[in-house]
Amino acid sequence: MQDAILAMLAKEPAHGYDLGVRLRRALGPLGESMNAGQVYVTLGRLEKAGLVVHHRADGQPARPDRKVYELTEAGQRRVAAWLSELKLPKPDLVEFHLKVATASAGRLADPTELVAAQRHALRQRLHEVQRAVLGEPEGSTTGLLLEGIALRLQADLRWLDACDSVWANFENKSEEE
Amino acid sequence: MSEFNAVLRVRGLSKEHGSGESLVRAVDGVDLEVPTGQTLAVMGPSGCGKSTLLHLLGGLERPTRGETWLAGHRTDTAGERALARLRSRSVGFVFQAFHLIEELTAAENVELPALLAGRSARAARRRARLLLEQVGLADRSRHLPCELSGGQRQRVAMARALANEPLVLLADEPTGNLDTAATLDVLRLFQDLRGAGQTLVIVTHDERVAASADRLITMRDGRFVDDTQLAGSVGGLGGLAGWED
Ligand SMILES: Nc1ncnc2c1ncn2[C@@H]1O[C@H](COP(=O)(O)OP(=O)(O)OP(=O)(O)O)[C@@H](O)[C@H]1O
Numbered sequence: 001m002q003d004a005i006l007a008m009l010a011k012e013p014a015h016g017y018d019l020g021v022r023l024r025r026a027l028g029p030l031g032e033s034m035n036a037g038q039v040y041v042t043l044g045r046l047e048k049a050g051l052v053v054h055h056r057a058d059g060q061p062a063r064p065d066r067k068v069y070e071l072t073e074a075g076q077r078r079v080a081a082w083l084s085e086l087k088l089p090k091p092d093l094v095e096f097h098l099k100v101a102t103a104s105a106g107r108l109a110d111p112t113e114l115v116a117a118q119r120h121a122l123r124q125r126l127h128e129v130q131r132a133v134l135g136e137p138e139g140s141t142t143g144l145l146l147e148g149i150a151l152r153l154q155a156d157l158r159w160l161d162a163c164d165s166v167w168a169n170f171e172n173k174s175e176e177e
Numbered sequence: 178m179s180e181f182n183a184v185l186r187v188r189g190l191s192k193e194h195g196s197g198e199s200l201v202r203a204v205d206g207v208d209l210e211v212p213t214g215q216t217l218a219v220m221g222p223s224g225c226g227k228s229t230l231l232h233l234l235g236g237l238e239r240p241t242r243g244e245t246w247l248a249g250h251r252t253d254t255a256g257e258r259a260l261a262r263l264r265s266r267s268v269g270f271v272f273q274a275f276h277l278i279e280e281l282t283a284a285e286n287v288e289l290p291a292l293l294a295g296r297s298a299r300a301a302r303r304r305a306r307l308l309l310e311q312v313g314l315a316d317r318s319r320h321l322p323c324e325l326s327g328g329q330r331q332r333v334a335m336a337r338a339l340a341n342e343p344l345v346l347l348a349d350e351p352t353g354n355l356d357t358a359a360t361l362d363v364l365r366l367f368q369d370l371r372g373a374g375q376t377l378v379i380v381t382h383d384e385r386v387a388a389s390a391d392r393l394i395t396m397r398d399g400r401f402v403d404d405t406q407l408a409g410s411v412g413g414l415g416g417l418a419g420w421e422d
């Protein structure tokens with residue numbers, strides 16, 4: 001979120017309030033739970049790091065939403081770096097994999113039950129995301145974000161099918177020995 | 178749930194094929210109630226009995242054992258003619274392979290069920306025009322199926338299935354031959370139907386199609402091994418944005 005806020009300030013200075021509105025708009029349903037405080041906390045941190053400065057809008061009382069923020073030179077360099085930086089998404093599978101592996105090895109839990117529980121949770125989430133996708137008009141950019149999330153959840157569910165068959169057999173093998 | 182607000186209701190439903198060594202229990206003693214307006218998805222590995230279940234629910238096949246009701250009418254004991262009438266009035270089918278009549282235009286395909294149910298040519302035509310509009314294909318109504326894309330054909334098939342305002346729409350892998358964009362078109366249609374209170378049963382191998390439903394049943398070897406109401410996750414979508422800082 002820090003980088004996104006900096007990038008929003010690259011074109012022109014803005015009130016914290018405006019930044020919050022623009023973030024929420026870009027995120028659609030994903031931004032609904034975001035509150036204004038989170039933007040001000042982030043701005044405070046950016047200011048401490050020397051990436052933004054603020055001044056008060058003329059003649060306004062000293063309220064946080066009256067502060068106008070702008071990028072410092074360091075802030076501008078950081079935006080340029082962010083835009084050119086390549087970041088590969090983390091496939092968050094390692095923790096679940098280790099949970100099943102250790103549970104299986106130590107007979108702490110039935111791997112297939114762990115997989116089933118995970119599948120239930122993923123399906124509930126996919127339901128929510130998929131409904132949100134269908135609620136967006138065609139060509140909407142937040143729809144695009146939701147579509148990407150749905151595709152990933154779908155991939156995770158496919159992976160769980162693979163987990164199911166391998167862990168079920170794995171367990172049988174170790175019991176036969 | 179009383180049988181009156183359940184559009185579909187089955188008790189101890191079984192369908193067997195063959196006998197002795199080669200006996201296959203395609204559906205093996207399932208109970209099910211589908212309330213009016215519900216969208217139910219059915220998943221499970223190939224051969225677990227999904228299509229058979231759908232055919233039994235819609236009265237296309239007769240059960241070996243068990244009782245079936247459609248809109249409060251007992252169907253497993255109904256005579257052929259009564260069953261055929263109930264089926265054509267109350268059930269719409271959509272299949273993976275579309276099953277359109279290749280010699281008829283899109284509009285004629287959609288008109289056909291209404292004509293077969295004894296409606297006037299004018300009423301059938303009016304209904305077909307409305308339905309093709311609803312599925313976004315008003316401008317393709319004079320095309321033959323071979324002149325339409327897979328996604329368009331499936332939408333024509335859905336319009337046809339809705340011709341007689343069925344109480345329930347039964348779809349067997351309706352997106353099985355479609356790409357992601359065409360699948361989304363079909364899902365949007367299902368969503369519209371759901372919004373209008375249509376009861377839907379959708380057999381699918383696609384998690385995203387299943388995730389669009391209100392309820393998801395998983396089958397294995399002819400039985401239900403899971404029955405989940407889909408209600409979303411705790412925390413909601415906002416949690417996905419990740420505001421750790
Ligand atoms: N007419 C038939 N004669 C003999 N066996 C049949 C017949 N119809 C279906 N079966 C068997 O019944 C079982 C269930 O078939 P069904 O078509 O319902 O599976 P399905 O879940 O729809 O599979 P898929 O996902 O591949 O479409 C299978 O083992 C199938 O071979």
Ligand SMILES: [Mg+2]
Pocket residue numbers: 227228229349
């Ligand atoms: Mg099938």
